[in-house]
Amino acid sequence: KKIQIERDRLKILVEINPNPVALYDENGTVILQNRAFEKLSEMEGVKTKILNYLKETGCKGSQKTFTEINIQTSSGRKWFKVECETLSDENNGFIGKMVILTDITKEKLEAILWQEKAYQDQLTQVGNRRLLEAIIESDTNLGETFVVVMIDLDNFKQINDTYGHTVGDEILVYFSKVIKNSTRKDAIIIRYGGDEFTIIIPESNEGAAQRVIERLEDRLKTPIHLDGEDFGLSFSYGIAVYPKDGKDIKTLIEIADKRLYEAKYLKKKTT
Incomplete structure (x- = not known):
């Protein structure tokens, strides 16, 4: 019950976040997601890349972990920083794995341009x-x-x-x-x-x-x-x-x- 209360609280925070945000359970199933994440996850390859990250390296232990993914969209290639954190309640009960995506396409393209110039x-x-x-x-x-x-x-x-x-x-x-x-x-x-x-x-x-x-x-x-x-x-x-x-x-x-x-x-x- 306590875990469900925590998840209900998180739901509000997830929905108001402008970035794509989702909460996964231990089996890699989405428990909560905001509209931005729902829209992004409809794109080919996004769900698979995030799940692979969660299974292989993401959210092991209490430390935040980070990776980058890139996807091909109708308007061109986009890059995202993926941040993952395992959330627990006060009794160390598992609440979920919080995944937040940040669009880093502009920074990535600038870096590629500088590298090309070099x-x-x-x-x-x-x-x-x-x-x-x-x-x-x-x-x-x-x-x-x-x-x-x-x-x-x-x-x-x-x-x-x-x-x-x-x-x-x-x-x-x-x-x-x-x-x-x-x-x-x-x-x-x-x-x-x-x-x-x-x-x-x-x-x-x-x-x-x-x-x-x-x-x-x-x-x-x-x-x-x-x-x-x-x-x-x-x-x-x-x-x-x-x-x-x-x-x-x-x-x-x-x-x-x-x-x-x-x-x-x-x-x-x-x-």
Whole structure:
């Protein structure tokens, strides 16, 4: 009876809370919920994620516990902080597990945006060296076989020295867009330094890399017009394949880079 009285008191607090709030029993059944929680729990995956949290880690002992969940809604992805607390009466009788959800979508999106900026080359808007280092450190799973391609524009220094850095920057921006349009959506494109770019293609082979190269060459057949001048662009490249050429990305980059400079040397020797 005392427990029921406590639950009746909680009902008022639950209903006036603007956040989604619910009280669960020991079996994971909702005893009380406000309209905000009822509406949210109608969305696909919400109930399951909360129940899994309660079963695995949530509300063990008297301490508050926290987790985050994200759900796909009609207006986009939303993130929620889930706070859980086991409530007991004065005689330590179990009242329920109080779950409160707080919408943290704004904070999450801001954090993602800042992270993207930290990993983005400001000129070309592709990934930067920091992103590459993060991929290397995290030992990201890129598939049973994947490809690393190192690409370098031919004669870029000469263009920069002759026409200035503004023209040079515009060429780099253009070239990075051509690379984007020539690769798959899941390809990771990184400005490795200067006019050198790295392409990592997950779940792929050397044939896939060669097709990217062919598309790049085809798209660069048309000169780019800047400052009253036509610039015909070409590039050199090196390819390394996992696991044939190396067991980690760092090794593959070194091998692809070596092959790139061998290709540049041969090109200069024959022209």
